[in-house]
Amino acid sequence: MTDAAGLDAEELRFADPDNPYLVEPDTDFAPVDSLPSEAAAEEAALLRAAVREHDFRYYAENEPLIADRTYDALFARLEELEEAFDLNVDGSPTQQVGGTTLDELRTVEHVRPMLSIDQSGEAEDVRDFDARVRGEVGDVEYVCEPKFDGLSVELVYEDGVYERAATRGDGREGDDVTEQVRTIPSVPHRLGGDPPAFLAIRGEVHIPRDAFQRHNRERVERGEEPFANPRNAAAGTLRQLDIEAVARRPLDCYCYDILGWEDGGRDAPATQWEELSILADFGLKTNERAELVDDIEEAIEYRDRLMAEREELNYEIDGVVVKVNDVAKCEQLGTTSRSSRWTFAYKFPARAEVTRVEDVVVQVGRTGRLTPVALLDPVDVGGVTVSRATLHNPDEIESLGVNVGDVVRVKRAGDVIPQVAEVVESNSDEPYPFPDTCPVCGSEVERDGPLAYCTGGLTCEAQAERAVQHYASRGGLDIEGLGEESVEQLREAGLVESLPDLYRLPDRREELASLEGWGETSADNLLAEIEASREPPLAEFLAALGIPSVGGATARNLAQHFGSLDAVRTAGEDELAEVADIGPTVARTVREFFANEENAAVIDELLEFVTPQEAETVDGAGDELAGLTFVFTGALSVPRSEAEELVQRHGGNATGSVSGNTDYLVAGEDPGASKRDDADANEVLVVEEDEFAALLAERGLEWPPEDDEE
Numbered sequence: 001m002t003d004a005a006g007l008d009a010e011e012l013r014f015a016d017p018d019n020p021y022l023v024e025p026d027t028d029f030a031p032v033d034s035l036p037s038e039a040a041a042e043e044a045a046l047l048r049a050a051v052r053e054h055d056f057r058y059y060a061e062n063e064p065l066i067a068d069r070t071y072d073a074l075f076a077r078l079e080e081l082e083e084a085f086d087l088n089v090d091g092s093p094t095q096q097v098g099g100t101t102l103d104e105l106r107t108v109e110h111v112r113p114m115l116s117i118d119q120s121g122e123a124e125d126v127r128d129f130d131a132r133v134r135g136e137v138g139d140v141e142y143v144c145e146p147k148f149d150g151l152s153v154e155l156v157y158e159d160g161v162y163e164r165a166a167t168r169g170d171g172r173e174g175d176d177v178t179e180q181v182r183t184i185p186s187v188p189h190r191l192g193g194d195p196p197a198f199l200a201i202r203g204e205v206h207i208p209r210d211a212f213q214r215h216n217r218e219r220v221e222r223g224e225e226p227f228a229n230p231r232n233a234a235a236g237t238l239r240q241l242d243i244e245a246v247a248r249r250p251l252d253c254y255c256y257d258i259l260g261w262e263d264g265g266r267d268a269p270a271t272q273w274e275e276l277s278i279l280a281d282f283g284l285k286t287n288e289r290a291e292l293v294d295d296i297e298e299a300i301e302y303r304d305r306l307m308a309e310r311e312e313l314n315y316e317i318d319g320v321v322v323k324v325n326d327v328a329k330c331e332q333l334g335t336t337s338r339s340s341r342w343t344f345a346y347k348f349p350a351r352a353e354v355t356r357v358e359d360v361v362v363q364v365g366r367t368g369r370l371t372p373v374a375l376l377d378p379v380d381v382g383g384v385t386v387s388r389a390t391l392h393n394p395d396e397i398e399s400l401g402v403n404v405g406d407v408v409r410v411k412r413a414g415d416v417i418p419q420v421a422e423v424v425e426s427n428s429d430e431p432y433p434f435p436d437t438c439p440v441c442g443s444e445v446e447r448d449g450p451l452a453y454c455t456g457g458l459t460c461e462a463q464a465e466r467a468v469q470h471y472a473s474r475g476g477l478d479i480e481g482l483g484e485e486s487v488e489q490l491r492e493a494g495l496v497e498s499l500p501d502l503y504r505l506p507d508r509r510e511e512l513a514s515l516e517g518w519g520e521t522s523a524d525n526l527l528a529e530i531e532a533s534r535e536p537p538l539a540e541f542l543a544a545l546g547i548p549s550v551g552g553a554t555a556r557n558l559a560q561h562f563g564s565l566d567a568v569r570t571a572g573e574d575e576l577a578e579v580a581d582i583g584p585t586v587a588r589t590v591r592e593f594f595a596n597e598e599n600a601a602v603i604d605e606l607l608e609f610v611t612p613q614e615a616e617t618v619d620g621a622g623d624e625l626a627g628l629t630f631v632f633t634g635a636l637s638v639p640r641s642e643a644e645e646l647v648q649r650h651g652g653n654a655t656g657s658v659s660g661n662t663d664y665l666v667a668g669e670d671p672g673a674s675k676r677d678d679a680d681a682n683e684v685l686v687v688e689e690d691e692f693a694a695l696l697a698e699r700g701l702e703w704p705p706e707d708d709e710e
């Protein structure tokens, strides 16, 4: 999720932290015909990196940074640029299915690729699709179905017996979720009717809306994070390794497509419509709202009808899927590497509800960024109760013209963070007056473009508390016994108001021990932990300072480049920009962090207690793998994420799937044969883990990485 502090470089896998399409991207794009081709290529490169990052967060981590609508806008823009400027699309996310597989689950190859669907919310695009189809195969009938907003799975039955299930993954292979899916009541363990010897089908696993709400309420009561939406919940659940926990979740599955059929002489159904009825005959759950229509105009009407009934359905849908009925014609139409050319998704507009703004509060993030948040009269938006919505920044307040008491439209649409889309009824003359002093510390507020920052630095209580929390966290010096809540408790008790106060705690041992939930032992344990943190390696200390955009990897590069804290503190922007994976923007941020007088004072004070250890400087450290792309597959002797991190830390590229410009496919003990074939087709060099180690050794890097590295 986005926090006001923005993104840490170490959290990013495919994109630079400065990439403008990562957080709150501006989707007001310049018209393509006014764009010089160089600018177009640059924009496309940024978009590709951002889309890859979003795909990863959405499919692999189940934690998107941006709303689906926003993602769709970025994706459409990328396609537009690639087409208008005839850009090389090798390896572009527009040519691939967006998912990936997880490390924890076994991967299985699909019977047939599970592809994406081209989509649009505009009727004109649907008509264009139809014109293309008829141009190629003549008049067609269409099957219209709801587009379920869940998780696509492949189910395999042999001789009518449930054999296995897999997620879509990268389209070619997915995660084995056989046991998870087995717990779904609507997935029969044995088929009825007269099933073929081998049957693979595609279905959509989802959580019914009522069950979702019930389940979310229970989560909140147990003190757990509620799921953002049913899709999220379904995706999170299917990847659970604890099968009993999966069984407790209210999952359901609609089946809609035959992926594989083998049965001696008997042929698979010749139309999509017959497929649906035969699946139902076998006892699989199909959707009762599917319809066979004569032409595209009827399909468009179907979509409008379904949109009106959307709220009555007990499952989330985000549009309709229109499919050519005749299977022979589908085969004639074929597929692209990303999607099948006989289907099109006609999406619904974003989901929105109207409610009243009760209040506006301004939150202060770790970097001092001020984020205005509208507190709302709680409203149910597509099955999720929304009581807060972000207003992003002061400019957004201005452009919306929103103030307390206004009636607003709140959007969610699969969104992570609900947002105020527009003011429906204004009850004020002016927009909410954005404070010119920090609501927490009273320091002056500084504007940086649309954003606002508290200038209090580490002296701002809100920033200081978050700074201490970060300093003590695993991303910092990992001080055990000092979690976020303890930091809050210590601040409230007046024991720790700024970072250096941590090291004054020994003088206040009695007070510490007398805090609620503490006692002598906990107090002494914490004091020992703090004492042990007084000579941190430079890289860890830098990471612990919470410099915006500087995570563990960047901190390490800084340490290796400069060697000492003094050298980092006094380095100019140009010098900072020479460090591996630091661009001009991060360089400026780092410079500003150290130049800030308040920060400098806090750091000086901190240095009375703490002595960061000098680091060995390494020439060109961090660049050893620059220009190389690695794909990891199969099991390695360490978690795949560690391998990918190591590659990225040294300037290389690690991606989840094979693409045209991949240099090395690093296979683990059990490389999938298909990946290898694929690899050859893409001129990917396949190396085994020991060859990978040798490749790294040539560059002075160690494999497997030492334990104490991170």
Ligand SMILES: NC(=O)c1ccc[n+]([C@@H]2O[C@H](COP(=O)([O-])OP(=O)(O)OC[C@H]3O[C@@H](n4cnc5c(N)ncnc54)[C@H](O)[C@@H]3O)[C@@H](O)[C@H]2O)c1
Pocket (backbone or CB within 6 Å): 054, 055, 057, 058, 059, 064, 065, 066, 067, 068, 069, 071, 072, 098, 115, 116, 117, 118, 119, 145, 146, 147, 148, 149, 150, 151, 152, 153, 168, 204, 256, 321, 345
């Ligand atoms: N917010 C983000 O950062 C982010 C990132 C990546 C993707 N996304 C979202 O995901 C979407 C793309 O995801 P996608 O490619 O997985 O799916 P999709 O929305 O493009 O549609 C394809 C999927 O539709 C599903 N489907 C549902 N009902 C169906 C039916 N009746 N017949 C056939 N298929 C049916 C299938 O599971 C299939 O995988 C984007 O539009 C975007 O909104 C968001």
Ligand SMILES: [Zn+2]
Pocket (backbone or CB within 6 Å): 364, 438, 439, 440, 441, 442, 443, 454, 455, 456, 460, 461, 462, 463
């Ligand atoms: Zn402040």
